Amino acid sequence: MxxxxxxxxxxxxxxxxxxxxxxxxxxxxxxxxxxxxxxxxxxxxxxxxxxxxxxxxxxxxxxxxxxxxxxxxxxxxxxxxxxxxxxxxxxxxxxxxxxxxxxxxxxxxxxxxxxxxxxxKSLDELSEEAREFVRKSPGLAVGMAVATGFVLARLFKGK
Incomplete structure (x- = not known):
């Protein structure tokens, strides 16, 4: 067993x-x-x-x-x-x-x-000038952007 x-x-x-x-x-x-x-x-x-x-x-x-x-x-x-x-x-x-x-x-x-x-001018020079402008005058830059946007909206709205 x-x-x-x-x-x-x-x-x-x-x-x-x-x-x-x-x-x-x-x-x-x-x-x-x-x-x-x-x-x-x-x-x-x-x-x-x-x-x-x-x-x-x-x-x-x-x-x-x-x-x-x-x-x-x-x-x-x-x-x-x-x-x-x-x-x-x-x-x-x-x-x-x-x-x-x-x-x-x-x-x-x-x-x-x-x-x-x-x-x-080259694109790099233009870009740097734009940055410098925005740094020196941010309010004017924003105002110009708004005005440009308004004009472009009016132009394309008519089409």
Whole structure:
């Protein structure tokens, strides 16, 4: 006959050993899986970061190109407005007087100079000048922004 205490004790120990081995294997498997997942996450986050950096770089290049085009068009528009005003200065001389014609010519020259300065400066220089203006005169800057917004709203509201 088999002694129940001995077989139970041996069966219990065997079960404990099997359970301990299973727990150790599960821990090892979990650690290996965690390592694989961490590696995969690092790889994917690196890829995403690279893609985001490439996208940001492309966006910056395009934005700079659009800003340069806008600066050139604004400069051309200012110079064109200056010419138009200058061409009509004679009419103002006739209708209102020579004194006012000179005011118009002076304004025309100021606009032409502003257009030329705008064309000669880089975007970085213009940006720094704008920042400096806002630092020195924040109230005036806000007022100009509000006035510009109002004018643009009126212009686009009619369309």
């Amino acid at each position: 088999v002694d129940p205490t001995t077989s139970t004790g041996t069966g219990s120990e065997n079960a404990k050993n099997h359970f301990s081995k299973a727990v150790e294997e599960a821990k090892a498997g979990a650690q290996a899986l965690a390592g694989e997942l961490t590696s995969e996450c690092k790889t994917r986050s690196g890829d995403a970061r690279d893609k985001a950096n490439a996208f940001a770089s492309d966006a910056k290049v395009k934005a700079t190109g659009y800003a340069e085009d806008g600066k050139a068009k604004a400069s051309q528009a200012i110079v064109g407005l200056s010419r138009l005003i200058d061409e009509n200065a004679g009419l103002i001389d006739e209708k209102v007087g020579a004194k006012y014609g000179e005011y118009v010519r002076s304004a025309s020259k100021t606009l032409a100079d502003a257009g030329t300065r705008l064309d000669e």
